[in-house]
Structure formats: structure tokens, C-alpha cells
Amino acid sequence: MLKLVSVLMAAVLVNNYVLRQFLGICPFLGVSKDLKNAAGMSVAVVFVMALATAVTYPIQVYLLVPNGMGYLQTVVFILVIAALVQLVEIALKKYAPALYTALGVYLPLITTNCAVLGVTIANIDAGYDFLTSMVNSVGSGLGFLLAMVIFSGVRGRIEYSDPPEAFKGLPIALVAAAILSLSFFGFNGIVENLFPGV
Amino acid sequence: MNPILLAVLSVAAIGAVCAVLLVAASKLMYVRVDERVAQIRDTLPGANCGACGFTGCDGYSKALADGDAETNLCVPGGDAVSREISGILGVGYKDVLEMVAAVRCGGAPDVRGDKMEYDGITTCAAAKMYYGGAASCQYGCIGYGDCAAQCPTGAICIEDGIARVNLKLCAGCGMCARVCPNNLIWIHDDTITTLMICSSHDKGADTRRKCSAGCIACRKCEHECPVGAISMDNNLAVIDYSVCIGCGRCAEVCTTKCMKIALFTNKARIDATKAAK
Numbered sequence: 001m002l003k004l005v006s007v008l009m010a011a012v013l014v015n016n017y018v019l020r021q022f023l024g025i026c027p028f029l030g031v032s033k034d035l036k037n038a039a040g041m042s043v044a045v046v047f048v049m050a051l052a053t054a055v056t057y058p059i060q061v062y063l064l065v066p067n068g069m070g071y072l073q074t075v076v077f078i079l080v081i082a083a084l085v086q087l088v089e090i091a092l093k094k095y096a097p098a099l100y101t102a103l104g105v106y107l108p109l110i111t112t113n114c115a116v117l118g119v120t121i122a123n124i125d126a127g128y129d130f131l132t133s134m135v136n137s138v139g140s141g142l143g144f145l146l147a148m149v150i151f152s153g154v155r156g157r158i159e160y161s162d163p164p165e166a167f168k169g170l171p172i173a174l175v176a177a178a179i180l181s182l183s184f185f186g187f188n189g190i191v192e193n194l195f196p197g198v
Numbered sequence: 199m200n201p202i203l204l205a206v207l208s209v210a211a212i213g214a215v216c217a218v219l220l221v222a223a224s225k226l227m228y229v230r231v232d233e234r235v236a237q238i239r240d241t242l243p244g245a246n247c248g249a250c251g252f253t254g255c256d257g258y259s260k261a262l263a264d265g266d267a268e269t270n271l272c273v274p275g276g277d278a279v280s281r282e283i284s285g286i287l288g289v290g291y292k293d294v295l296e297m298v299a300a301v302r303c304g305g306a307p308d309v310r311g312d313k314m315e316y317d318g319i320t321t322c323a324a325a326k327m328y329y330g331g332a333a334s335c336q337y338g339c340i341g342y343g344d345c346a347a348q349c350p351t352g353a354i355c356i357e358d359g360i361a362r363v364n365l366k367l368c369a370g371c372g373m374c375a376r377v378c379p380n381n382l383i384w385i386h387d388d389t390i391t392t393l394m395i396c397s398s399h400d401k402g403a404d405t406r407r408k409c410s411a412g413c414i415a416c417r418k419c420e421h422e423c424p425v426g427a428i429s430m431d432n433n434l435a436v437i438d439y440s441v442c443i444g445c446g447r448c449a450e451v452c453t454t455k456c457m458k459i460a461l462f463t464n465k466a467r468i469d470a471t472k473a474a475k
Contacts, residue, residue, distance in 0.1 A: 059212075063208075067204070067208070068201075069204070069205060069208060072205055072208070072209060075209060076208075076209060076212055079209070079212060079213055079216060080212065080216065083216035083217075083219065083220060086220055087219060087220060087223050090220070090223045090224055090227050091223065091227060093227070093229050094227035094228075094229055095227075097229075160319060160323075160324055161319075162318075162319050
């Protein structure tokens with residue numbers, strides 16, 4: 001149990017996908033302009049990350065590895081995740097039109113989000129079992145949510161600031177993102193010290 | 199088996215399974231889409247202004263197809279769009295009430311006094327946060343053009359430090375009204391003949407000190423009005439348009455000339471309304 005909590009905390013804070021591993025940067029800069037969109041996108045990411053892990057983990061363990069095809073991981077995962085997201089989109093349109101409209105364009109966008117592929121491959125590389133993989137995926141999604149929500153707040157403040165002409169728009173956002181990323185380095189070693197020996 | 203062949207075959211097989219699943223899902227969970235929604239959506243101007251009261255043009259076309267909305271709500275589209283929508287839906291055509299924006303402030307920098315020199319960020323929203331902007335009147339136009347930045351037709355612009363509306367271009371969508379931090383912009387229809395161009399609730403003497411174009415609540419218009427349509431609300435003359443007959447005498451007697459004759463009027467409709475009264 002303690003192990004799961006430590007994995008969750010590590011995924012959210014220490015190994016934050018956006019701010020520490022620099023995966024999924026496109027939505028981080030593209031949809032972080034207001035809180036509502038940022039949160040909507042992030043919730044979709046949490047959902048897709050969990051779902052993608054639930055599907056790709058068995059494929060890796062029961063299909064690819066026994067047949068000596070572990071090297072096909074990336075190709076197969078991309079294929080499966082893309083198909084999966086399409087499937088989810090069709091199902092949502094039919095059974096939850098409200099959620100479908102709320103997620104809108106973000107759901108198909110996530111198909112090509114490297115953070116989703118990253119988390120599924122990271123789970124395999126770390127040698128996690130199924131439950132730990134799921135916890136790690138949800139944690140990574142929540143970490144993405146945290147980064148997006150914080151950064152949408154930062155960008156809201158940037159709107160009312162007056163940077164030099166050359167920095168206006170994306171450059172100042174990137175500078176802010178770098179400072180935010182630096183601040184997340186402060187979480188280094190927090191998990192090892194909170195859960196010694198796990 | 200040849201490892202290359204095995205790899206190709208397995209990826210192909212997984213792809214095929216995914217394809218079959220997707221096809222099956224799209225057949226099983228097919229959602230019938232009303233093709234009239236797309237038709238109406240193409241007809242609408244696509245300004246996503248929200249003047250119809252729905253969330254953009256998509257929301258309005260969906261509500262129309264479901265029969266939840268009138269066909270005459272698209273203000274930028276006007277009568278032409280209303281006619282086309284009525285054709286698509288096969289319902290009776292309704293005239294669109296033409297709307298236009300009016301800035302309820304006449305306090306350009308040359309007639310008003312300033313309480314400070316503002317050197318901050320040049321948007322109305324930012325200036326409003328800093329003691330309400332440079333002007334000594336806290337109700338008036340701040341003049342950094344947040345409204346002009348919003349306008350999809352370029353009808354509103356800052357001229358001599360105050361927002362002015364080009365009535366020929368204004369579509370009456372109301373996007374400017376939503377961003378004005380002082381709520382100065384009033385979206386009115388084409389039956390309005392006289393307008394109060396001041397929003398100050400300061401006492402008459404205070405207003406006079408701050409701005410020479412403000413309503414000083416002298417009540418001349420109230421006494422002059424033959425039908426009693428004007429009353430004073432918190433030191434500001436207010437016209438009750440359900441009573442107003444549009445004679446324009448209030449504008450003639452106004453001390454500071456802040457009561458004005460509206461330029462955007464629909465003569466035929468005004469006459470009809472007058473006859474009805």
C-alpha cells in the first residue's frame with residue numbers, strides 16, 4: 001500500500017510529466033490560456049492515460065513478450081492507443097453527449113500526445129505490476145492536471161503584465177514555464193525521504 | 199517462422215482487430231445527425247458573438263433544428279439570414295430586430311477632468327483596477343479600447359480618447375458591451391429615438407466639476423417631456439421607452455447636451471409603435 005502511495009506521489013510531483021520530463025508540452029502551451037480549457041484537457045488526459053495503460057499493459061505482457069516481439073512496443077502501443085481513443089470518442093458521442101461536447105476537440109488531440117505513450121512505456125520499463133502501473137498512470141495524469149492548472153493561473157497573470165515587446169506572447173510563457181519547472185525540482189528526493197526503504 | 203514476417207503479420211493483425219472494432223462501434227453506436235444543423239450553421243455568419251443568447255453559432259443552429267429557438271435571433275446576420283433559416287426549417291419568416299451599440303458616455307478627454315496621470319498597462323480592464331483609470335469620473339469611458347479590440351466588424355473605435363460607434367458597420371452583437379468594465383455600452387434596437395449619453399450617478403454639482411458633458415440631473419428634460427417618460431434615477435435622467443413618443447424635446451432643452459437624438463432609427467417601425475401607443 002505504502003509502495004502505491006509513494007508511486008503516486010512520485011508521479012504527481014517528482015516525475016511530473018510536463019515539468020520534469022518535458023512530455024506533452026504542446027497542450028501545456030496550447031490550451032493553458034484559461035483555467036476551464038486547461039482543466040477539461042487535463043481530465044481527458046487522466047482518463048486516456050488510465051485507459052491506455054489498462055489496455056497496453058496486457059498486450060505487452062501476454063502478447064508481445066511471450067512471442068519475443070518486445071521491440072514492437074512503440075509501434076503497437078501507438079496503434080492501439082489511437083484506435084482506443086477513437087473508440088472512446090464514438091462511445092461518448094452515443095452514451096454521454098454532454099461529456100463528448102465538454103471534451104470536444106481535446107479527446108482526438110490526446111491520441112497524438114506523447115505523454116500518453118510515454119506513461120505506458122515508462123510503466124513497462126520500470127517493471128511495475130498491473131496495479132502499480134494503473135496508479136502510476138493516474139498519478140501522471142494528475143501531475144499533468146496540476147501543471148496545467150498552475151500554468152493557466154500563471155498565464156492569466158502574464159496577460160496583465162507588460163513584458164518587453166520581443167517577449168510578448170509565447171516567449172514570456174516559455175520563460176514562465178521554465179521557472180515553474182525549476183520550482184518543481186524542489187520536490188527532488190521528497191519521496192525517498194517520506195517513504196524510506198519502500 | 200521468419201521474425202520479420204511474424205512482426206509484420208502481428209502488427210497487421212492488431213491493426214485489423216482495431217479496424218474491425220472501430221467499424222463495428224461506429225455502426226452499433228451510430229448517432230443520427232440532423233443535417234439541417236450543418237445547413238443552418240453554414241447560413242449563419244460565424245461571428246460566434248452570442249447575441250442570440252446561445253453558445254456561439256453552433257449552439258444556435260442546434261437549438262433551431264430542435265425547434266427551441268426563434269429564427270430571428272441572429273443580429274449580425276439580419277433579415278437575410280433569418281429568411282434563409284426560415285426556408286431551411288420551413289417555418290414562418292420573422293423580421294430581425296436591428297440592434298446597435300451606443301456608448302453611454304460623452305466625456306472625451308477635452309471635456310472631462312483627470313484625477314491622475316495613468317502610466318500603466320493600456321487596457322480598460324487594467325486601468326479600471328487601478329483607481330478606475332485616469333478620468334476623475336469613475337463612471338465614464340476609460341478610452342483604451344477594450345471594446346474596439348473585441349469588435350468583429352471594426353465598428354467601434356477610440357477617437358479623441360473615447361469609444362465611438364460607426365452605426366453603418368455595427369452589427370449589434372454586443373461583444374463590446376460584455377468587455378466594457380464600466381458597462382457603458384448599451385445595445386438598443388432601432389425604435390429608440392432619444393438616448394442619454396451619460397452614466398454618471400454623481401450629484402449634479404460633482405458631475406459638473408468633473409465633466410462638462412455629463413448629466414447634472416437638472417430635471418429640465420423631465421419637466422419638458424409631454425408624456426412623463428423621463429424620471430431621475432440616482433442623479434441620472436432615465437427614459438422609459440415604453441412611454442416615450444420620440445418627440446426629441448428633451449434633447450433640445452438638455453443643459454449639457456448629454457440627451458441626444460439617436461441616429462440609428464427605423465422610421466416605419468417608430469411610426470407603427472407611435473400609432474399603437
